Amino acid sequence: MAEKILDVKDLEIRYVTDEETVKAVNGISFTLEKGESIGLVGETGAGKTTTALGILRLVPDPPGEIVGGSIEFKGRQLLDLTEKEMRQIRGGQISMIFQDPMTSLNPVMTVGEQIAEVVLLHNKISKAEARKKAMEMLEQVGIPGERCDEYPHQFSGGMKQRVVIAIALACSPELLIADEPTTALDVTIQAQVLELMRKLKQEYNTSLILITHDLGVVAKICDKVAVVYAGEVIESGTLKDIYTDKRHPYTIGLFDSLPDIENDSESLKVIQGMVPDPSNLPDGCKFHPRCPHATEACKTGVMPSIQVSETHMVRCNRFSAEV
Amino acid sequence: MKKSVTEKKHTMLGEIWRRFKKNRQAVIGLIVLILFILIAVFAPVVAPYGYDDQDASRAMMRPCTDYPFGTDNLGRDVMSRLIYGSRYSLSIGFLAVGISVITGGFLGIIAAYYPKLDNIIMRTMDLFMAIPQMLLAMCIVSALGPNLFNLMLAVGLSSTPKFARVVRASVLSTREQEFVEAARAIGASNTRIILRHIIPNSMAPLIVQATLAMAGAVISASALSFLGFGVAPPMPEWGAMLSAGRKYIRQAPYLTVIPGLAIMAIVYALNVVGDGLRDCLDPRLKK
Numbered sequence A: 001m002a003e004k005i006l007d008v009k010d011l012e013i014r015y016v017t018d019e020e021t022v023k024a025v026n027g028i029s030f031t032l033e034k035g036e037s038i039g040l041v042g043e044t045g046a047g048k049t050t051t052a053l054g055i056l057r058l059v060p061d062p063p064g065e066i067v068g069g070s071i072e073f074k075g076r077q078l079l080d081l082t083e084k085e086m087r088q089i090r091g092g093q094i095s096m097i098f099q100d101p102m103t104s105l106n107p108v109m110t111v112g113e114q115i116a117e118v119v120l121l122h123n124k125i126s127k128a129e130a131r132k133k134a135m136e137m138l139e140q141v142g143i144p145g146e147r148c149d150e151y152p153h154q155f156s157g158g159m160k161q162r163v164v165i166a167i168a169l170a171c172s173p174e175l176l177i178a179d180e181p182t183t184a185l186d187v188t189i190q191a192q193v194l195e196l197m198r199k200l201k202q203e204y205n206t207s208l209i210l211i212t213h214d215l216g217v218v219a220k221i222c223d224k225v226a227v228v229y230a231g232e233v234i235e236s237g238t239l240k241d242i243y244t245d246k247r248h249p250y251t252i253g254l255f256d257s258l259p260d261i262e263n264d265s266e267s268l269k270v271i272q273g274m275v276p277d278p279s280n281l282p283d284g285c286k287f288h289p290r291c292p293h294a295t296e297a298c299k300t301g302v303m304p305s306i307q308v309s310e311t312h313m314v315r316c317n318r319f320s321a322e323v
Numbered sequence B: 001m002k003k004s005v006t007e008k009k010h011t012m013l014g015e016i017w018r019r020f021k022k023n024r025q026a027v028i029g030l031i032v033l034i035l036f037i038l039i040a041v042f043a044p045v046v047a048p049y050g051y052d053d054q055d056a057s058r059a060m061m062r063p064c065t066d067y068p069f070g071t072d073n074l075g076r077d078v079m080s081r082l083i084y085g086s087r088y089s090l091s092i093g094f095l096a097v098g099i100s101v102i103t104g105g106f107l108g109i110i111a112a113y114y115p116k117l118d119n120i121i122m123r124t125m126d127l128f129m130a131i132p133q134m135l136l137a138m139c140i141v142s143a144l145g146p147n148l149f150n151l152m153l154a155v156g157l158s159s160t161p162k163f164a165r166v167v168r169a170s171v172l173s174t175r176e177q178e179f180v181e182a183a184r185a186i187g188a189s190n191t192r193i194i195l196r197h198i199i200p201n202s203m204a205p206l207i208v209q210a211t212l213a214m215a216g217a218v219i220s221a222s223a224l225s226f227l228g229f230g231v232a233p234p235m236p237e238w239g240a241m242l243s244a245g246r247k248y249i250r251q252a253p254y255l256t257v258i259p260g261l262a263i264m265a266i267v268y269a270l271n272v273v274g275d276g277l278r279d280c281l282d283p284r285l286k287k
Helices: A048-055 A083-089 A111-122 A127-140 A145-149 A157-169 A187-204 A215-221 A239-244 A249-256 B002-008 B012-021 B024-041 B078-113 B115-130 B133-144 B148-158 B160-175 B178-185 B190-226 B238-248 B254-281
Strands: A004-016 A021-033 A037-041 A064-073 A094-097 A175-179 A207-212 A224-229 A232-238 A305-307 A313-315
Touching: A004 A048, A004 A207, A021 A037, A021 A048, A021 A064, A021 A207, A021 A224, A037 A048, A037 A215, A048 A064, A048 A175, A048 A207, A094 A157, A094 B178, A111 A127, A111 A145, A111 A157, A127 A145, A127 A157, A157 A187, A187 A215, A207 A215, A215 A239, A224 A239, A224 A249, A232 A239, A232 A249, B012 B024, B012 B254, B024 B078, B024 B254, B078 B115, B078 B148, B078 B160, B078 B190, B078 B238, B078 B254, B115 B160, B133 B148, B133 B190, B148 B160, B148 B190, B160 B190, B178 B190, B190 B238, B190 B254, B238 B254
Parallel strands: A021 A232, A037 A207, A037 A224, A094 A175, A175 A207
Antiparallel strands: A004 A021, A004 A064, A224 A232, A232 A313, A305 A313
């Protein structure tokens, strides 16, 4: 019944400079259905943002290049489109919310103009109509419409992120990519913004890719989770699969490192070691140098993708025997 | 609730003006500048005589009540000539800088936005920077022939490289801002991003550079006229007046001193206005 809207397969993105080649994304695959939302979770530098930029084909080139894989959006291969066709899609059918609302608004344009800009770019309507639409959008995100002639510096951080959301949703896109939309906000505002995103997502029936390292945020909004490590999806499944039946040692470590309010422990639990340098990734399982269960077999070859259940995938040697 | 929203409304320009006002020197400079502009615009009304009214009977008169700044060797009123001359000096200042803003701005934006062209454009600019500006201007005027327009063109083109550098540096930093990426993510084209997002956000250093360069342009134009490359007689350009008075500097020093003071006044005014603008446009000084 649900229609598949996005199908990312074996996406590979590299940053090539004179000194080194940084393998930022190494074969990420996931699919998304209409109205569904997926959370991409992982540490800083795992390649989450690069994946998002890759979907919009906004990876800065040079030095970035998409080396392989496919991105199918509603049956169209995005990697084969011309720049002009791509511009039609950006902001119209796929839009993106950036991490920092303080810098993602143009300081010399009024917020109304900025919302109207995206509307005018994708619809053939007059400026007055676009302005009306901008005011409507502001009301939608809980800002009085008459503030549309004000400049970004007159808004607070949370308000700015609302404006950014208004811009992203102004053309009723089918896919919304939110790159850590609440990281720059304080906790109370985070909750408001998340609530707003969830409400609007339902209203517009938009699919959502949420990039975050906050597992609580994922639990609140997403239907599916993909855990990303060193440019690979190492475990994916429904919210239930991951939160109650996590398999991969990295996912377990990630959840363990959440501070527990009930057990008053002295120090926080951490995953030993550091994220591997993406210009010099280890062979075999990328997590094996930090993994408490690593064996000789983990140090070479490609880790198998194991379907634990219909929806739950894990990429780890430990479970190959089970299936 | 609604009231406080409207009360808080103040535009960016209003904010800049509020900060500019605090700098008293800059305000004085601005008043002097406006005065000069008014005098230039209403020259025929303000000037007591025509700029080429000759009268041999009153040649070389010292400053007196009839002729506040005296008369020159042909009996022309120096004050009237000075007043008409402000038209040339000011328009050279504005138009020459206009030419450098347009050419330098265009090259700087292209160089910063398209990294592939960066080296070609900027190295060419470096090449021109190696030639002394005055020499370059003289070459351009002598190649094109001395007249008012070519003088402006020469002064303007010879300072193009400086503008290209300032604009390039400013655009390079603006280009990396997240809102530019956000603009790309809503499907804006390169042209649109440059015109709507990058240019308005990179203009502050250019405006400052332009006011400061205007002072330089007035001096360069005067110097070129002094050397005979500029405006032809009887046009009363200030530099040309200075040059003409040089022969009589012993008998009538006012013939050189007065146009010199006029040049100094306008250059001073432009400089302090430029400094004031730099201070109030610098976002780091925002309170």
